[in-house]
Amino acid sequence: MIGKMIIANVLHRPIRTIVSILAVAIEVGMVLLVVGMTTGMLSQAAARIQGVGADVMVQPSGASLFLGVSAAPMPIKIADLIEQLPHVQAVAPVLLQFNTSGTGGLNLVYGIDPKTFAKVSGGFVFYSGGPLRNPWDVLVDDFYARSKRVKVGDTINLLGHDFHIAGVVEHGKGARLFIPLKTAQDMSGSKNRASIFFVKCTDVGYTDSVLAAVKKLLPDHNVLSVREYMSMMTSNNLPELSDFVTVMIGIAVGIGFLVIFLSMYTTITERTREIGILKSLGASKAYVINAILQEAGLMCIIGIAVGIGGTIGLKILIESNFPTIPVNLTVLWVIRAGALAIGGGLIGSFYPALRAARLDPIDALGYE
Amino acid sequence: MDPIIATEDLKKIYRLGKVDTPALRGVTLQIQDGEFAAIVGPSGCGKSTLLYLLGGLASPTSGRIFVDGNEYSSMTDAERTRFRRHKVGFVFQRFNLLPTLTARGNIALAQAIHDHGYDPHRFQSVTEMLGIGAKLDHRPFALSGGEQQRVAIARAVVCEPKILLADEPTGNLDSGNSQLVLNMLRTLNRSLHQTILMITHNPEAAAISDRIIHMRDGLVIED
Ligand SMILES: Nc1ncnc2c1ncn2[C@@H]1O[C@H](COP(=O)(O)OP(=O)(O)OP(=O)(O)O)[C@@H](O)[C@H]1O
Ligand SMILES: [Mg+2]
Numbered sequence: 001m002i003g004k005m006i007i008a009n010v011l012h013r014p015i016r017t018i019v020s021i022l023a024v025a026i027e028v029g030m031v032l033l034v035v036g037m038t039t040g041m042l043s044q045a046a047a048r049i050q051g052v053g054a055d056v057m058v059q060p061s062g063a064s065l066f067l068g069v070s071a072a073p074m075p076i077k078i079a080d081l082i083e084q085l086p087h088v089q090a091v092a093p094v095l096l097q098f099n100t101s102g103t104g105g106l107n108l109v110y111g112i113d114p115k116t117f118a119k120v121s122g123g124f125v126f127y128s129g130g131p132l133r134n135p136w137d138v139l140v141d142d143f144y145a146r147s148k149r150v151k152v153g154d155t156i157n158l159l160g161h162d163f164h165i166a167g168v169v170e171h172g173k174g175a176r177l178f179i180p181l182k183t184a185q186d187m188s189g190s191k192n193r194a195s196i197f198f199v200k201c202t203d204v205g206y207t208d209s210v211l212a213a214v215k216k217l218l219p220d221h222n223v224l225s226v227r228e229y230m231s232m233m234t235s236n237n238l239p240e241l242s243d244f245v246t247v248m249i250g251i252a253v254g255i256g257f258l259v260i261f262l263s264m265y266t267t268i269t270e271r272t273r274e275i276g277i278l279k280s281l282g283a284s285k286a287y288v289i290n291a292i293l294q295e296a297g298l299m300c301i302i303g304i305a306v307g308i309g310g311t312i313g314l315k316i317l318i319e320s321n322f323p324t325i326p327v328n329l330t331v332l333w334v335i336r337a338g339a340l341a342i343g344g345g346l347i348g349s350f351y352p353a354l355r356a357a358r359l360d361p362i363d364a365l366g367y368e
Numbered sequence: 369m370d371p372i373i374a375t376e377d378l379k380k381i382y383r384l385g386k387v388d389t390p391a392l393r394g395v396t397l398q399i400q401d402g403e404f405a406a407i408v409g410p411s412g413c414g415k416s417t418l419l420y421l422l423g424g425l426a427s428p429t430s431g432r433i434f435v436d437g438n439e440y441s442s443m444t445d446a447e448r449t450r451f452r453r454h455k456v457g458f459v460f461q462r463f464n465l466l467p468t469l470t471a472r473g474n475i476a477l478a479q480a481i482h483d484h485g486y487d488p489h490r491f492q493s494v495t496e497m498l499g500i501g502a503k504l505d506h507r508p509f510a511l512s513g514g515e516q517q518r519v520a521i522a523r524a525v526v527c528e529p530k531i532l533l534a535d536e537p538t539g540n541l542d543s544g545n546s547q548l549v550l551n552m553l554r555t556l557n558r559s560l561h562q563t564i565l566m567i568t569h570n571p572e573a574a575a576i577s578d579r580i581i582h583m584r585d586g587l588v589i590e591d
Contacts, residue, residue: 001473001476001477001479001480001486002480004469004473004476005466005468005469005473005477008466008468008469008473009468011468012468273464274466274467276464277464277465277466278477278481279425279449280423280425280452280458280460280464281453281458281477281478281481281523282449282450282452282453282454282456282481282482283449283453283481284446284449284450284453285446285449287481360426361425361426362420362425362426365460365464
């Protein structure tokens with residue numbers, strides 16, 4: 001019966017109900033999208049690093065886990081030193097560049113030496129075109145080619161210079177754009193320098209011993225096994241990112257909380273008389289609180305369902321239109337977002353519920 | 369036999385800011401089980417206040433109230449709420465039905481709030497006796513005043529309260545509907561032995577009761 005009353009109340013003010021449901025849906029969607037896009041981006045970035053095929057990576061000390069946001073690049077001759085260590089098969093120096101010119105967005109560009117990069121990575125898989133031959137050649141991966149609608153022979157502007165697309169390669173090897181190392185060095189004024197060395201062992205089993213040897217050789221550098229790197233690529237290890245995620249979740253939960261609070265607050269004001277009636281029928285404080293929390297809970301649950309459904313729809317839409325932006329939805333985060341929305345909604349409706357429960361029945365019955 | 373309702377020197381002072389309004393100034397009263405009593409008196413003499421106190425919706429400033437052998441001031445708020453749920457039914461001048469629920473929903477809600485839940489037999493006998501069986505799926509706005517008040521009476525008595533407290537139940541009704549509602553109350557009293565305490569301004573309404581209690585200025589002046 002209390003259920004019928006709640007449903008009748010919810011239907012009585014459809015606009016108020018829809019707005020509350022939408023607010024909760026936006027809350028849930030915002031949490032899921034922010035988390036989904038950051039983890040998606042991170043796991044994609046991590047997977048691309050893994051795709052390079054190296055076992056160990058060397059960066060200058062103070063380099064961020066986010067490649068390229070790094071300190072001054074290292075002298076390239078370090079590569080030769082590493083190469084002479086036992087069980088090292090190949091070393092690929094890479095100079096990272098960020099491209100912001102052209103069609104907008106931020107692209108990571110790898111300046112590579114095609115020979116050593118192929119030794120470490122096993123070589124590119126070409127969908128069309130061929131390898132880098134000239135200084136102003138660029139290789140793009142298939143995602144980039146698809147989302148920017150470019151093909152071999154086209155000219156694109158990178159780092160303020162026109163490049164000629166020499167080949168379209170399979171995605172997954174570190175970056176989406178590759179230019180010759182020498183060109184990258186010249187353009188950034190880092191002659192004979194590299195920002196990262198990818199080291200390939202003769203066998204994966206030697207990773208730990210190579211790691212130890214490189215650390216000993218380069219004590220002031222940031223030396224990591226790719227396996228470690230993968231496990232570290234979560235937003236928890238990236239303070240700027242985890243702060244961003246926390247703030248966004250806080251805003252989302254705040255929106256849900258405030259809208260539910262206001263919605264239930266106006267509801268009990270509007271229904272003061274009805275609450276008086278319930279009390280005259282012998283409804284206890286707990287009964288009144290329960291009825292109002294259930295009403296808020298019902299709107300939250302519908303809002304959560306709409307939010308999850310909407311997020312799945314958006315994920316499909318985003319991923320089909322922007323293949324370079326992955327959205328990771330996990331069951332864990334769906335549950336967390338739902339729990340946050342329910343929790344925020346119940347806390348938001350608790351004060352109105354308490355006010356309703358405390359109403360003096362006689363005043364409430366006299367209320368117009 | 370002990371009276372079903374008894375009050376001893378009941379006083380109620382409303383305090384609004386610095387102004388004290390004495391609404392009841394020492395009411396001592398007894399109502400027997402199965403009695404149909406009417407309370408009459410000029411506006412503002414404290415009739416509604418008395419009814420609210422007897423129904424446990426408000427607390428007296430001083431004095432004692434016994435209903436079915438239980439004394440209110442010795443009960444906690446929660447106990448008084450439970451007591452009201454089980455022993456008291458209210459009917460108001462303004463019907464006070466929940467507008468979002470049907471007639472059936474309004475009556476069933478009282479049963480749901482009452483711990484024993486929905487009792488179809490009682491539900492049917494009460495709605496039949498009050499002649500609202502055909503209107504159960506209407507919402508209040510689709511019912512006439514007389515029908516609304518009969519639904520309100522059904523809601524008040526469906527849980528078999530010991531006492532039915534009615535505050536001007538015919539105050540918003542035309543004479544035909546008033547008569548109908550009064551007859552229903554009469555029937556409830558006669559056939560179900562329902563104790564009824566009814567406030568009224570209407571001499572005809574008072575005339576159908578067993579007993580008329582006159583009030584003035586917060587006191588019972590004639591019984
Ligand atoms: N909530 C309140 N706060 C302050 N004063 C009140 C309150 N309720 C009633 N009073 C005052 O108490 C006195 C008695 O009021 P009550 O409503 O009991 O009278 P009544 O006999 O029912 O009148 P009526 O026939 O007009 O319904 C009146 O003077 C009224 O103004
Ligand atoms: Mg009155």
